[in-house]
Amino acid sequence: MPDDKTVQEIVADATVAPSMHNAQPWCFRFLRDGAVLELRADFSRAMPASDPAHRALHIGCGAALFNVRVAAAHAGLAARPTLLPDPADPALLAAVGLSQGPGKDEDLAPLHPAIPRRHTSRYPFAEQSLSTAERVALADAAEREGVIPLFPSAWHLELLLDLMHDAEGRENLHQGRRRDLARWTRVGTSEADTATEGVPEHAFGPRKRDGRAPARDFADRRPVADRGSTAFESHPNLLLLGTPEDRPADWLRTGQAMQRVLLRATLDGLATSPTSHALEWSDLRELVRDPTSSVAFVHMVLRIGHGPQGPRTGRRPVREVLQFV
Structure with a gap:
């Protein structure tokens, strides 16, 4: 024992x-x-x-x-x-x-070794495609956990970015979701520096001034000192994780696949950011999938690329x- x-x-x-x-x-x-x-x-x-x-x-x-x-x-x-x-x-x-x-x-x-090094990065990544070797390694990581990986084609990527933009706008108008966000964000130096849960302000990343990469605004209209704004990538590298069914066991398998992918990416020097904007709205989630693929239900979208690692957040x-x- x-x-x-x-x-x-x-x-x-x-x-x-x-x-x-x-x-x-x-x-x-x-x-x-x-x-x-x-x-x-x-x-x-x-x-x-x-x-x-x-x-x-x-x-x-x-x-x-x-x-x-x-x-x-x-x-x-x-x-x-x-x-x-x-x-x-x-x-x-x-x-x-x-x-x-x-x-x-x-x-x-x-x-x-990647466990303590992996942090969500809410910063812009380079406008650079993943190499074939990188894509193969990430897809293999997901498949080892029984989850189907999918790198979207050009038309699918455009659709995904439109749906995520729609989701971002909806969230700003939904009081219940804004309450969820407020409960789990920490604004103010004293609160953010000592937080053991939630997203502290130093992990919000800059505001998105331009670009189409999905980037949730954790500040939600609240002022954050020295945050600034910048342009994000216009053609982000996204990886979808899905399964043929939509049950709690599938969700747990997806979580394991997601973490295997994130750790593999971290070891390979890639920055990562899980995003679920469009998946949090039932009508948008139905549109996220590629009807030509075997993925009936998409459970997570990962933004992966070459860029700065995110800061550590409390546990x-x-x-x-x-x-x-």
């Missing part, structure tokens, strides 16, 4: 996963009898207006689950995750058995999210 320190280190790595508005909607419970680490949803951190079905919540928790698997492999442990093991307990998203020895995912440990201490039983 792993000792307490090892479990704490695994959970510490899990908590730096990305989640919508950095709400960190997870908690963990380690069952010493059986050496099982449970990943549980914290529905008090859900967003009723922006994520009523908890799809984004599951995706964020799936990303944390992938970090558990990587951290366990780094510690020399085999991790055996079971998704949604108890239908009577919807908060129990995964149960991960931990044991000594290498697991079947021996390729996970090399991803571990809750392990003692607040981990319980030993």
